[in-house]
Amino acid sequence: MGTPTPTHHSVRCYHCDHPFDVGARAASTNCPGCNQRVVVEDVVIKKLMPVSRVQTCGRLVIEKKGTVIAEVVQAQGGVEVMGSLDARVESGGPVVIGASARWKGDCRAPTMAIRRGARIEGEFEVLDPGP
Numbered sequence: 001m002g003t004p005t006p007t008h009h010s011v012r013c014y015h016c017d018h019p020f021d022v023g024a025r026a027a028s029t030n031c032p033g034c035n036q037r038v039v040v041e042d043v044v045i046k047k048l049m050p051v052s053r054v055q056t057c058g059r060l061v062i063e064k065k066g067t068v069i070a071e072v073v074q075a076q077g078g079v080e081v082m083g084s085l086d087a088r089v090e091s092g093g094p095v096v097i098g099a100s101a102r103w104k105g106d107c108r109a110p111t112m113a114i115r116r117g118a119r120i121e122g123e124f125e126v127l128d129p130g131p
């Protein structure tokens, strides 16, 4: 039993920081603030992903066999890593680093949970989530 799936949720544009609502099933949309295309679905990585940037208003999830090698990761909903990640991360939500995960790169996030056994290299800045 889980909580019922909401039909809409609010996100914040990673280009211009404009807040807006999207349908729960939307994968991407145009931001009403800057009119640029924004990805709003969760990004799930199951294999090697060498990209220059990962940007989503949802979450970035890196599964056990997944690897992300990027310059920048922006995930407004948070980041969960069970595999490996090499990037500078700006997260708008909680960052969870699993026990078998490898993390390399600086990270900024409102909250962070690191499981025992995770291997981490980088500077971590945990922001005060505020009121």
Ligand SMILES: [Zn+2]
Pocket: 013, 014, 015, 016, 017, 018, 031, 032, 033, 034, 035, 036
């Ligand atoms: Zn925007």
